[in-house]
Amino acid sequence: MIYTTKAYQEQDMNNPVPLTPKPDHVPAELVVDYDYIRPDGLEEVGVYKAVKRLHDGPDIIWSPRHGGHWMVTRAEDVKFVQLNYEIFSHEEFMIPRTLMPLKPLPLAVDPPNHARYRAVINPGFMPGKVAKMRDDARELTIELVEKLLPQGHCELLGDFARVMPVTMFLRIVDLPLDRREEFVEWGIALMSSYDPAERLAAQIRVRDYLKTVLDERDNGDGDDLLTRVAAWRRNPRFQSEEEVLSMASLLFFGGLDTVASEIAYIAHYLAQHPEQQRRLREEPEIIPAACEEFLRRFGLSNTGRILTRDFEYKGVLFKKDEMIMVPNNLSGIDDREYACPMDVDFDRNAPAHNTFGNGPHKCVGQGLARAEIEIFLEEFVGRLPEFRLDPDRKNVEHCGSVPGFDELYLRWD
Template identity: 45%
Template sequence: MAITNASFPDNVPPELVVDFDFFALDQLGKDDIQLAWATLHDGPDIVWTPHNGGHWIATRADDIGEMEVDYEHFSNKNFNLPRSDYDQHSLPLGLDPPFHTPFRKAIMPAFQPRVIKTLEGIARDTARSLVAKIAPRGECEFVEDFAKVLPINVFLGMVDLPLEHRSFLLEWAEIAVRSSDVALRAEVHAKMRDYLTPYIDARMQNPGDDVLSMVITSDINGRPPSRDEVFGMSTLLLFGGLDTVASQLGFIAMHLARNPQQRRALLEQPQMRARATEELLRRYGLPNTARVLTKDYLYKGIQLREGDMIQLPKCLFGLDDRKNADPLTVDFDRKPSDVKHAAFGSGPHVCPGAVLARRELMVFMDEWLPMIPDFEIDPDKPLIMKSGPVNGVLALPLKWKV
């Protein structure tokens, strides 16, 4: 789009304006979405784009980290771009402290160590079964055949919803986390509410030990959650659980397919896998969440105004050369203290499912590499990546000798 002086507000200095549409990054980096994001590091630390309603972008780790925790100026009540008022109904993510705290406490029991151990066992059994079926074929579309199946089987078990509903739930999740169409996102939220209604009604009458029942029977400052609050927490859990780990698995498998030496090192040195997981999370960041200004605020000489949106791309944190040396290079030998990323956020809204996500990523390495040690991207089939509120690999064709 042509950018003119009329395209941006008067509090935006012209030298900070960029022509950057984060929904169109596949045009900049067909083979590396995160590298397309990193082109912003060639300019100012904070920039403004007229795309998607007009918004600021923080490009450096220190600013992203500060804004994530400064909820007095940078509120979570709008965390998606383009802006949608529906965000405030996504609990607890759409709330700021102290209001978000009891809702976060309501979902935390789902991620206790004993629960994680059980879920890791489900993930491992699922991965073994999938790899046993896939390995003799000599090829697969990794996203459909593995990445979308492993975490979704685990998550639908957590919430005790039918596995046969996986296909349409995944379709809704894809729209919720990557669509630029606000009306379409609102539509799938409404569909999810309609879908969940009979399950929530049944568990209000007869709670079980699943996560939906846990939410229904939780304590919100001395009272049970309202029906709308149950829907808000349940919908957020579902959309988050249905997509994030699947997307991360896609980027990790893509990297290992392109880097046989590192793949072989992970096969021969299993003790390296936890360290490698952190490095891959750093290099291939997913969420591109936003915040909304609660008041006029002069930040590092830039006049931000109440109601302005500012995006905090997590991949730019991990790819910041002021925070990580040689950030575009994946190095499994980095010291743990030298691997700086914000893959799961920070502060009051840090992802409660981070431990489970890490376990599932390592389960993939544990179960896939011994059975399919040498694989590559099939050049005759399309590799598809997409940016949006969450970066993702939509199609990853792999092949290997059998």
């Protein structure tokens, strides 16, 4: 919807947040009333069909929501912003920028300083480590599926999607598995809240816990990631305790949400396409390609960047300190990049997707995420009989910085 002067003077009664006046340098034709947390049509058509409507308008838009921000809608522009961190800085990555009071490292810092913190985390996701974790994920998935199989139904998030990947993450950082449900609740408290005070409270709770863990592992000889983070205190470039708490917090929250959301979207799709389920079971050799196709089709994160200087791109003038959103959930369904982008085609010979990002901030856990999704397709889909959506239960979906399902109910015979 293009905004009029009258619309700026009103508030959405269902979302009583004042709309930000259009800056003088923003052309009126680029102003679109888009709320990435509550896009129009979310409950009726779901996240991806709701956001896909933006492709009917300008490639670059300006929204008066959440303090006012720019947004690119096309895959080539998403990649351009991701690669050019000198202009589009990752030092502010939430919209509105007040949403993340305590900035996690290395997510909220650009090169060259980004590399020093990334070097602490990278070894935990090297190919040899991922290969071992793949074996563990397979064993755990088989165990979970065998328990679910005789039930004939499940709530996917609670019974699997937040169990397998989160358990794998807890093993990586060597945190107690018997507190998994509690840790997931902590993560949801942060991810689902768009109130700065609530987010800060969630961050502080996790930091207080992690501070105790880091102190216990200081000078330890373990090879888990939190022991590596604690060892940063003795690095010559160590500057403050904030660095170790920040890195540890990023690992904690980063492991609790995205893969679970991706698995839920894949299951939701497959539950409505039994022919695709059958093909995965009958042709397991296509699973790596299917994994990439699902990652393309169901890109997740919607992150922000902050302009480091005035910059003109595609005829649009961005001003220093303005925020711009980079929507991966729109990038993968761009019809300029992918033919019939809303379809899932396991035989698609497509360009690389932007789901894990590009440039220095490319997701460090992408190898593990791919492994967990492939294991899900091999063992969960492969071992269950044909499953479908439960017609008697409502599946609750949300948008925001990480779209996903709150609940997803499946049945099988």
